[in-house]
Amino acid sequence: MVGGLVMDKGTFDFSSFIAERVPPATAATTTGWDPRGRPKYDFGTGFPDPDSFPAEGLHEALGQALKERGREMVLYPDPKGFLEFREFIVDKLHRERGIVVEPDQVLVTGGSGVALAIFTQLLSNPGDTLITEEFTYPGTLSVMRNLKANIVGVSTDEEGMRPDVLDETIRNLKSKGIHPKFVYTIPSFQNPTGTDMSVQRRHDILTVAQNHGVPIFEDDAYEDLRFEGDRTPSIHSYDDTKMTLYCGTFSKIIAPGMRIAYLVVPPELISQTNFLNWGRPTSHFAALATYYYLRDHMDEHVAEVNDILLAKRDTMIGALGEFMDPKVVYNRPSGGMYLWAQLPEGISVASVAGKARERGVAYLPGPNFSPTGEGENYLRLCFGYADHEGIRDGIALLSQIFTEEGLLA
Amino acid sequence: MVGGLVMDKGTFDFSSFIAERVPPATAATTTGWDPRGRPKYDFGTGFPDPDSFPAEGLHEALGQALKERGREMVLYPDPKGFLEFREFIVDKLHRERGIVVEPDQVLVTGGSGVALAIFTQLLSNPGDTLITEEFTYPGTLSVMRNLKANIVGVSTDEEGMRPDVLDETIRNLKSKGIHPKFVYTIPSFQNPTGTDMSVQRRHDILTVAQNHGVPIFEDDAYEDLRFEGDRTPSIHSYDDTKMTLYCGTFSKIIAPGMRIAYLVVPPELISQTNFLNWGRPTSHFAALATYYYLRDHMDEHVAEVNDILLAKRDTMIGALGEFMDPKVVYNRPSGGMYLWAQLPEGISVASVAGKARERGVAYLPGPNFSPTGEGENYLRLCFGYADHEGIRDGIALLSQIFTEEGLLA
Numbered sequence: 149m150v151g152g153l154v155m156d157k158g159t160f161d162f163s164s165f166i167a168e169r170v171p172p173a174t175a176a177t178t179t180g181w182d183p184r185g186r187p188k189y190d191f192g193t194g195f196p197d198p199d200s201f202p203a204e205g206l207h208e209a210l211g212q213a214l215k216e217r218g219r220e221m222v223l224y225p226d227p228k229g230f231l232e233f234r235e236f237i238v239d240k241l242h243r244e245r246g247i248v249v250e251p252d253q254v255l256v257t258g259g260s261g262v263a264l265a266i267f268t269q270l271l272s273n274p275g276d277t278l279i280t281e282e283f284t285y286p287g288t289l290s291v292m293r294n295l296k297a298n299i300v301g302v303s304t305d306e307e308g309m310r311p312d313v314l315d316e317t318i319r320n321l322k323s324k325g326i327h328p329k330f331v332y333t334i335p336s337f338q339n340p341t342g343t344d345m346s347v348q349r350r351h352d353i354l355t356v357a358q359n360h361g362v363p364i365f366e367d368d369a370y371e372d373l374r375f376e377g378d379r380t381p382s383i384h385s386y387d388d389t390k391m392t393l394y395c396g397t398f399s400k401i402i403a404p405g406m407r408i409a410y411l412v413v414p415p416e417l418i419s420q421t422n423f424l425n426w427g428r429p430t431s432h433f434a435a436l437a438t439y440y441y442l443r444d445h446m447d448e449h450v451a452e453v454n455d456i457l458l459a460k461r462d463t464m465i466g467a468l469g470e471f472m473d474p475k476v477v478y479n480r481p482s483g484g485m486y487l488w489a490q491l492p493e494g495i496s497v498a499s500v501a502g503k504a505r506e507r508g509v510a511y512l513p514g515p516n517f518s519p520t521g522e523g524e525n526y527l528r529l530c531f532g533y534a535d536h537e538g539i540r541d542g543i544a545l546l547s548q549i550f551t552e553e554g555l556l557a
Numbered sequence: 558m559v560g561g562l563v564m565d566k567g568t569f570d571f572s573s574f575i576a577e578r579v580p581p582a583t584a585a586t587t588t589g590w591d592p593r594g595r596p597k598y599d600f601g602t603g604f605p606d607p608d609s610f611p612a613e614g615l616h617e618a619l620g621q622a623l624k625e626r627g628r629e630m631v632l633y634p635d636p637k638g639f640l641e642f643r644e645f646i647v648d649k650l651h652r653e654r655g656i657v658v659e660p661d662q663v664l665v666t667g668g669s670g671v672a673l674a675i676f677t678q679l680l681s682n683p684g685d686t687l688i689t690e691e692f693t694y695p696g697t698l699s700v701m702r703n704l705k706a707n708i709v710g711v712s713t714d715e716e717g718m719r720p721d722v723l724d725e726t727i728r729n730l731k732s733k734g735i736h737p738k739f740v741y742t743i744p745s746f747q748n749p750t751g752t753d754m755s756v757q758r759r760h761d762i763l764t765v766a767q768n769h770g771v772p773i774f775e776d777d778a779y780e781d782l783r784f785e786g787d788r789t790p791s792i793h794s795y796d797d798t799k800m801t802l803y804c805g806t807f808s809k810i811i812a813p814g815m816r817i818a819y820l821v822v823p824p825e826l827i828s829q830t831n832f833l834n835w836g837r838p839t840s841h842f843a844a845l846a847t848y849y850y851l852r853d854h855m856d857e858h859v860a861e862v863n864d865i866l867l868a869k870r871d872t873m874i875g876a877l878g879e880f881m882d883p884k885v886v887y888n889r890p891s892g893g894m895y896l897w898a899q900l901p902e903g904i905s906v907a908s909v910a911g912k913a914r915e916r917g918v919a920y921l922p923g924p925n926f927s928p929t930g931e932g933e934n935y936l937r938l939c940f941g942y943a944d945h946e947g948i949r950d951g952i953a954l955l956s957q958i959f960t961e962e963g964l965l966a
Contacts, residue, residue, distance in 0.1 A: 160772065160800035162826055165738060167682045170829050186632075196631045203627035206842075211616050218612035221814035222605045222942065223595075258667055258816075258837055265835075273576045294835070329574060363569065391569035405630035405841035407667075417571055420579050426674075426703070428667055431840040432814035433615075533631065 171294070189542025192510035194339070194400075194485055195533035197456045201403050202441060202449060209440035210433075217436060225432035227425060229256025229410070233439040237396075237410050240446075245368065246385030247394065249412055255421055256410050258430045260369060263395040263411040264291050266424045267365050270417065271329045272297050277321060279331040281309050283488075283517035283526070285339045285367070288332060299519035300328070308343040309333050311352035318360045330363040330393070335383055337370035337484030340517050340528035344482060350383045354392070363391045372401050375454035375461075376482035390414045398438055400485070401450055407431065408438050457485055457532060460539060464531040467543035473556040478529075485532035491555060496524040500553045509546045580703070598951025601919030603748070603809075603894055604942035606865050610812050611850060611858055618849035619842075626845065634841035636834060638665025638819070642848040646805075646819050649855075654777065655794030656803065658821050664830055665819050667839045669778060672804040672820040673700050675833045676774050679826065680738045681706050686730060688740040690718050692897075692926035692935070694748045694776070697741060708928035709737070717752040718742050720761035727769045739772040739802070744792055746779035746893030749926050749937035753891060759792045763801070772800045781810050784863035784870075785891035799823045807847055809894070810859055815843045866894055866941060869948060873940040876952035882965040887938075894941035900964060905933040909962045918955045 214221075220230075228234065234251040241247035257263045264287060272278060274296035280288065282301035292299050300321070302314050314331065321328055333353065335345040345353070357364050366383045384392040397409035408430060413421045442449070461480075464487060468478060478489040491497055498513035514523025534542060550556045623630075629639075637643065643660040650656035666672045673696060681687060683705035689697065691710035701708050709730070711723050723740065730737055742762065744754040754762070766773050775792045793801040806818035817839060822830045851858070873896060874889060887898040900906055907922035923932025943951060959965045 158798060160770070160798045160823070162680075162772070162800075162823065165680050165772065166829065167678060167680055167685075169682075170679055171832060193633060195633070198628040198631045201627055201630050203623040203630070207616075207620050207623055210619065214612040214616055218610055219607040221610050221612070221812040222607045224602060224604070224813045225816070258840065261835075262837055269576060270579055271571075271574050271576055273578075276576075290835070294832075358569075361569070363571070363574065389567060389569045391571075403630040403842075404633045407634070407838060407840040407842075414569070414571065420575065423580060423703075426670075426699070428671055428837060429816060431667065431816040431843040433812075433816075433843045433846065434840040437842065 187505050187510040188508035189538055189545060190510045190533055191529040191531070191542060192505075192512050193533075194530050196400060196403060196453070196485070197460070197532055200453050200456050202445070205445055205449070206402070206437045206441045209444070210437035213436035213440040221432060225429045225435070227422065227429040228252075228254070229430060229435055230432065230439075233435055234410075236439060236443060241396075241412065244379060245371065246381030247412065248385075250415075252418060253412050253415060254410055255413070255425055256408065256430050256435060257425060258409075258428060259399060259404065259407040260367070260395060260397045260409040261287055261291075262425065262428060263397075263409050264288050264367070266411065266421055267330075267393050267395070268292055268295055268297070269424050270420060271363070277326050277328045279314070279317060279328050279362070280519060281333060281338060281341070282519075283340055283514065283523060284332065284519075285334065286512070286516045288367070289517070289519060301519045304338070304341055304343055306343060307349045308335060308338050308341070308345045309353055311349070311356045314353060315356045315360075318356070318362060322360070328362050330365045331357050332365045332367065333383070334367045334369065336368060336380065337373065337481055337486075339370065339484070340486050340512070341488045342479045342481035342484055342486055345380065347380055350380065351386055354383050354386055358389055358391065363393060365393045366395075368394060368396045369400060370484040371396075372450055373454060373457055373485060374483035375458040384412065398442070401453055402438060402441075406434050406438055408434055454483075457483075460531040460534075460536065461487075463536045463539045464529065464543060467540045471544040471547040473547065473550070475556060476550075485530050487529045487531065489527050489529060491525045491527075491550075493525055495555050497527045497555065498524045500549065500555065501527075503553065504546060504549050507545065507549055509542050509549065511546070596914050596919040597917035598947055598954065599919045599942055600938040600940070600951060601914075601921050602942075603939050605809060605812060605862070605894070606869070606941055609862050609865050611854070614854055614858070615811070615846045615850045618853070619846035622845040622849040630841060634838045634844070636831060636838045637661075637663070638839055638844055639841065639848075642844055645848060645852060650805075650821065653788060654780065655790030656821065657794075659824075661827060662821050662824060663819055664822070664834055665817065665839050665844060666834060667818075667837060668808060668813065668816040669776070669804060669806045669818040670696055670700075671834065671837060672806075672818050673697050673776070675820065675830055676739075676802050676804070677701055677704055677706070678833050679829060680772070686735050686737045688723070688726060688737050688771070689928060690742060690747060690750070691928075692749055692923065692932060693741065693928075694743065695921070695925045697776070698926070698928060710928045713747070713750055713752055715752060716758045717744060717747050717750070717754045718762055720758070720765045723762060724765045724769075727765070727771060731769070737771050739774045740766050741774045741776065742792070743776045743778065745777060745789065746782060746890055746895075748779065748893070749895055749921070749935075750897045751888045751890035751893055751895055754789065756789055759789065760795055763792050763795055767798055767800065772802060774802045775804070777803060777805045778809060779893040780805075781859055782863060782866055782894060783892035784867040793821065807851070810862055811847060811850075815847055816840065817843055817847050863892075866892075869940040869943075869945065870896075872945045872948045873938065873952065876949045880953040880956040882956065882959070884965060885959075894939050896938045896940065898936050898938060900934040900936075900959075902934055904964050906936045906964065907933045909958065909964065910936075912962065913955060913958050916954065916958055918951050918958065920955070
């Protein structure tokens with residue numbers, strides 16, 4: 149019998165074994181990890197400042213946590229995240245976001261991606277319609293597309309999603325017999341546009357959603373990065389109908405490499421949300437370090453991160469003013485880590501993104517953020533990662549590239 | 558408009574919004590985290606020894622990693638796990654398991670649960686038939702059931718899954734027009750039975766699977782815990798047809814709380830396997846600590862873990878001999894962390910598991926491991942977690958409970 153194995157029986161063909169839920173092996177199913185390595189001036193991805201990563205603080209906090217609770221590490225971690233951490237999150241949400249919930253409504257997840265996937269899986273069948281801002285986080289678009297959703301964008305103004313357009317959009321859908329499953333919005337420092345909803349706007353968006361019976365999915369990833377002005381309470385805090393799903397993350401104030409985010413669900417959805425997180429509890433090691441560190445240092449650390457971001461925003465705006473053709477216009481966000489820049493209509497920034505990357509500058513073009521692939525003349529510039537010199541040099545090079553590629557005079 | 562929000566509009570009803578993929582909120586969708594807390598004598602779950610958790614070593618290793626690579630933490634981690642870690646795993650698999658693969662075939666996952674879910678999602682549509690040992694890991698059964706698979710168990714002997722029964726099972730299925738999607742097996746220290754396949758048995762199982770064109774899914778979670786005898790190469794190492802999917806874990810030698818496991822896929826399935834892990838990269842923080850620690854300390858640490866487990870196995874066998882009715886029979890595994898005990902047929906150990914837990918002793922009854930809910934007279938006892946005194950006292954108490962509950966004279 150062993151003899152039979154020595155022969156080369158040929159390589160097994162799995163093609164007829166792949167489940168229907170799995171898309172074909174195409175570019176769309178790659179990991180997103182760029183084999184070309186990282187560009188010299190990386191304004192593409194939403195990375196925080198590498199010097200603000202609290203390596204020593206986290207290491208020290210972890211040492212304390214392991215002394216006190218190391219024996220817990222051999223247990224399977226609470227799939228929801230350990231109770232003290234969820235209580236800490238509940239307290240943070242109450243103080244900073246006006247949200248009043250029980251620890252049981254909180255689920256710690258291995259990053260925002262998991263939270264986005266859970267909520268989208270929870271509420272959408274293939275073909276269902278989901279509403280977003282007209283430009284939105286590409287990770288969310290990927291989740292929605294993977295789940296075969298129909299995605300409808302709503303146009304924005306300087307305060308974010310427009311309630312009148314949202315109302316009209318839902319009315320139009322309903323007239324065709326379509327009831328959207330939820331409205332996904334990033335109210336604070338929207339990604340990529342950087343808009344920040346006022347209190348009134350938050351009320352207005354919620355009211356439209358309530359009037360139409362369409363739940364809201366509030367992605368609050370950037371509120372912690374408010375470096376100018378006072379915090380605005382979350383949409384969730386105004387929602388007396390408990391139709392708002394909410395997620396937050398520690399990726400922006402600690403690091404994406406930790407993979408620690410959280411979601412907040414209405415009580416009736418707890419069991420099913422837990423189910424969808426099944427088998428994916430977050431690393432207790434990473435969660436312990438995060439909790440012990442933030443418990444003692446959150447406010448000072450967030451203040452430090454925001455000082456850094458504010459200075460970098462100004463450096464990038466300064467560099468754009470100094471080096472870039474004035475036909476390129478952009479916002480001046482009071483938080484977050486992105487500028488949203490616009491070239492004159494008809495100019496395709498998207499078409500030179502590959503070439504710019506080869507020459508050492510990465511940015512994300514508008515179509516990456518659009519459900520319909522629009523926004524050729526837009527680009528998102530992240531000012532979180534590069535240092536001040538890198539921001540200036542990179543913007544200068546980008547301006548040069550735009551000129552040399554014939555986008556600008 | 559704000560006024561409208563002050564009124565209680567009533568709580569939103571999500572029930573008609575839940576996607577079809579989500580099961581109803583029932584006991585089956587709970588998290589598995591027991592709200593009663595942990596019993597005094599916990600032989601139920603497969604927890605390692607808490608004193609063997611290398612808290613200081615990991616902390617020190619992490620310190621080094623953060624010094625050298627802390628700035629990486631602000632980047633989104635490579636979704637597959639960072640390259641050096643995958644190279645380390647490739648090398649470990651080659652030296653210890655006879656497996657020859659490229660780092661690109663390795664995907665680091667947030668625990669074995671993710672690996673099990675990925676492979677099962679990759680290959681099974683609802684209603685597809687999957688084959689397991691007649692008693693197998695409950696986590697695998699949960700994944701398969703959640704994905705609405707038809708699960709067929711194959712009986713075992715002292716070497717694990719019987720090739721003649723596997724052959725007959727597949728023939729029977731094929732005669733009904735059913736082609737199973739894979740054979741899931743735990744060749745080394747099978748969970749729960751503790752059986753260990755010989756080289757010949759591994760060959761025989763592979764040959765049956767090859768002859769029928771049914772892929773193998775090899776779960777190698779326990780091979781690192783071989784405390785007696787020499788390692789047997791994996792089934793994967795004998796497979797010249799590349800039809801074997803493989804997963805391993807660091808949960809048993811480091812800690813489940815880390816959430817670090819890995820899977821190995823045939824080259825043609827890499828893209829789709831990555832897709833199914835989408836949005837769930839493992840914590841880079843936990844992965845860095847694990848890699849830096851194991852790189853320098855793996856062999857000595859594994860030797861220490863196995864010394865501990867061997868001594869605990871003997872303590873549990875001694876306690877069973879001393880306190881338990883001789884009608885209870887059990888194996889003497891050369892690795893892993895479980896005894897598989899059998900009471901005379903007709904006696905339901907399962908029926909008193911709840912009562913035993915209330916009295917402070919947890920074990921898992923046979924039906925938890927069976928695709929069809931059989932095995933009322935079996936129980937799995939984990940000797941990994943409790944200390945020697947706890948093992949003795951717990952087994953004595955369990956014997957007393959069995960007698961008082963009328964299971965044994």
